[in-house]
Amino acid sequence: xxxxxxxxxxxxxxxxxxxxxxxxxxxxxxxxxxxxxxxxxxxxxxxxxxxxxxxxxxxxxxxxxxxxxxxxxxxxxxxxxxxxxxxxxxxxxxxxxxxxxxxxxxxxxxxxxxxxxxxxxxxxxxxxxxxxxxxxxxxxxxxxxxxxxxxxxxxxxxxxxxxxxxxxxxxxxxxxxxxxxxxxxxxxxxxxxxxxxxxxxxxxxxxxxxxxxxxxxxxxxxxxxxxxxxxxxxxxxxxxxxxxxxxxxxxxxxxxxxxxxxxxxxxxxxxxxxxxxxxxxxxxxxxxxxxxxxxxxxxxxxxxxxxxxxxxxxxxxxxxxxxxxxxxxxxxxxxxxxxxxxxxxxxxxxxxxxxxxxxxxxxxxxxxxxxxxxxxxxxxxxxxxxxxxxxxxxxxxxxxxxxxxxxxxxxxxxxxxxxxxxxxxxxxxxxxxxxxxxxxxxxxxxxxxxxxxxxxxxxxxxxxxxxxxxxxxxxxxxxxxxxxxxxxxxxxxxxxxxxxxxxxxxxxxxx
Numbered sequence: 315x316x317x318x319x320x321x322x323x324x325x326x327x328x329x330x331x332x333x334x335x336x337x338x339x340x341x342x343x344x345x346x347x348x349x350x351x352x353x354x355x356x357x358x359x360x361x362x363x364x365x366x367x368x369x370x371x372x373x374x375x376x377x378x379x380x381x382x383x384x385x386x387x388x389x390x391x392x393x394x395x396x397x398x399x400x401x402x403x404x405x406x407x408x409x410x411x412x413x414x415x416x417x418x419x420x421x422x423x424x425x426x427x428x429x430x431x432x433x434x435x436x437x438x439x440x441x442x443x444x445x446x447x448x449x450x451x452x453x454x455x456x457x458x459x460x461x462x463x464x465x466x467x468x469x470x471x472x473x474x475x476x477x478x479x480x481x482x483x484x485x486x487x488x489x490x491x492x493x494x495x496x497x498x499x500x501x502x503x504x505x506x507x508x509x510x511x512x513x514x515x516x517x518x519x520x521x522x523x524x525x526x527x528x529x530x531x532x533x534x535x536x537x538x539x540x541x542x543x544x545x546x547x548x549x550x551x552x553x554x555x556x557x558x559x560x561x562x563x564x565x566x567x568x569x570x571x572x573x574x575x576x577x578x579x580x581x582x583x584x585x586x587x588x589x590x591x592x593x594x595x596x597x598x599x600x601x602x603x604x605x606x607x608x609x610x611x612x613x614x615x616x617x618x619x620x621x622x623x624x625x626x627x628x629x630x631x632x633x634x635x636x637x638x639x640x641x642x643x644x645x646x647x648x649x650x651x652x653x654x655x656x657x658x659x660x661x662x663x664x665x666x667x668x669x670x671x672x673x674x675x676x677x678x679x680x681x682x683x684x685x686x687x688x689x690x691x692x693x694x695x696x697x698x699x700x701x702x703x704x705x706x707x708x709x710x711x712x713x714x715x716x717x718x719x720x721x722x723x724x725x726x727x728x729x730x731x732x733x734x735x736x737x738x739x740x741x742x743x744x745x746x747x748x749x750x751x752x753x754x755x756x757x758x759x760x761x762x763x764x765x766x767x768x769x770x771x772x773x774x775x776x777x778x779x780x781x782x783x784x785x786x787x788x789x790x791x792x793x794x795x796x797x798x799x800x801x802x803x804x805x806x807x808x809x810x811x812x813x814x815x816x817x818x819x820x821x822x823x824x825x
Contacts (some may be wrong), residue, residue: 315354315479324478326350326446326549327641330486331453333357335366336429336609336626337486338435342380345442346737349641352478353439354467360432363586364514367425367541367549368393368620371418372701373627375722375792378419378730379737382438389430391508391544393423396528398674406532406684407674409697419722419730422699423620451476454495456483456605463604481641482650484606484633486626489593491611497602504596504662506616506669508676509554511563513573517546518582521610523547530618530675537675539617540576547585550576551617553676559738560589577608590615594665600654608633613661618671621664628791632657635737635790644763645812652707656717659705708789710796710810714782720788723773731767731774732792738765739795739811741804744778755801758808 331354398407432672455466485493639645673683748768783797
């Protein structure tokens with residue numbers, strides 16, 4: 315990676331505007347594929363205070379893909395889950411997470427400190443010679459032409475103007491996205507908008523009584539959330555009432571009385587207090603021509619599922635391999651249309667789930683919201699995480715596993731699957747099925763870049779057996795294209811994939 319402040323006209327394949335976790339992850343994935351990429355960021359350094367605090371096993375698997383899971387894991391802790399309690403302290407919903415490694419090859423849930431995460435992601439970019447980063451650069455114009463986009467920006471350190479030419483531009487530039495404005499795209503409002511006071515706290519003495527569970531206090535007079543962070547970090551999120559002034563409520567005189575239920579000045583210090591308005595919105599379009607959106611520029615969610623940043627990281631994983639294949643002329647430009655069609659319904663489902671959980675926290679009649687989640691009588695609801703299916707796109711809709719996230723079983727010797735597969739397509743196959751494939755089918759798979767994994771590991775075979783299939787074709791973002799029982803099934807899957815443009819006719823003839 316080169317950090318450049320020279321003011322020559324640049325030419326790259328992809329420009330990423332925004333250098334938060336989503337932009338940095340996307341840049342790492344593109345670097346992994348050798349895509350010439352420029353990241354433009356207005357600020358000089360990563361924000362030094364925490365914002366997002368949670369990611370899940372799918373996201374850790376993406377960090378594994380870019381070779382940074384070890385560095386990120388060193389500063390993260392597994393989360394044991396969340397409890398929802400009513401105004402009397404009664405447990406009404408139990409969302410516990412297993413302490414075991416889950417099907418993705420990682421713990422189901424993690425807590426982290428965002429500055430640590432961003433440092434790891436940014437340091438990781440130094441490995442990729444195809445990726446450059448320019449900070450203190452304020453983008454002010456995007457001019458789309460027939461074959462590329464001209465990105466105009468100002469170097470804020472000198473006041474000089476510069477421009478870059480790219481095949482595609484991805485806006486990872488947040489809720490007030492400039493890229494989204496140039497696209498002329500509105501946000502679809504899903505109806506949730508609330509102000510919450512977010513307080514990050516540094517304990518100065520042990521307080522094990524606060525617990526390792528995060529807690530949602532479903533108190534109709536003042537709903538609140540406690541989050542167990544890494545090391546001595548704790549967070550409280552507290553609802554603001556309609557008549558409470560933002561500037562007043564962020565003063566110590568108002569914060570300490572709100573925190574007294576849990577901690578006081580004798581327990582530590584307030585690191586930050588800020589008021590956030592939690593939204594539930596999704597961009598009506600994620601792609602217009604050569605401009606695309608990812609992360610908060612494309613969607614915003616209430617925090618109750620902890621899926622805000624996770625959704626943006628998934629965007630990056632879905633988009634990067636498609637961009638890489640398109641700019642390398644392995645696939646037609648139309649492949650990029652599947653990005654929005656797959657990701658938008660997926661993220662909407664997560665947002666709608668978060669809104670339903672918010673209904674339990676905020677409603678004055680939590681029993682109604684709990685009944686909607688299956689509660690019977692006065693019992694405690696057991697809540698579990700479910701990973702939605704992709705929206706329509708590059709997978710077979712009538713296949714039992716199509717559009718679902720594939721697992722990451724350990725292979726013989728304990729090697730994790732993705733270390734063998736890389737950021738590419740893979741056929742996960744029973745050994746007998748893989749050995750029965752004709753040379754013609756194997757050659758066609760190699761032409762598209764499919765790695766055939768026929769490891770006899772019991773976990774892989776068990777997953778295939780549980781789903782009554784001999785093989786499953788998995789994409790670089792780890793979602794299943796479809797399954798196969800016969801070679802004909804497999805060749806049908808190959809025909810669905812975007813083959814290299816220059817060999818498309820030859821491949822069709824092979825099959």
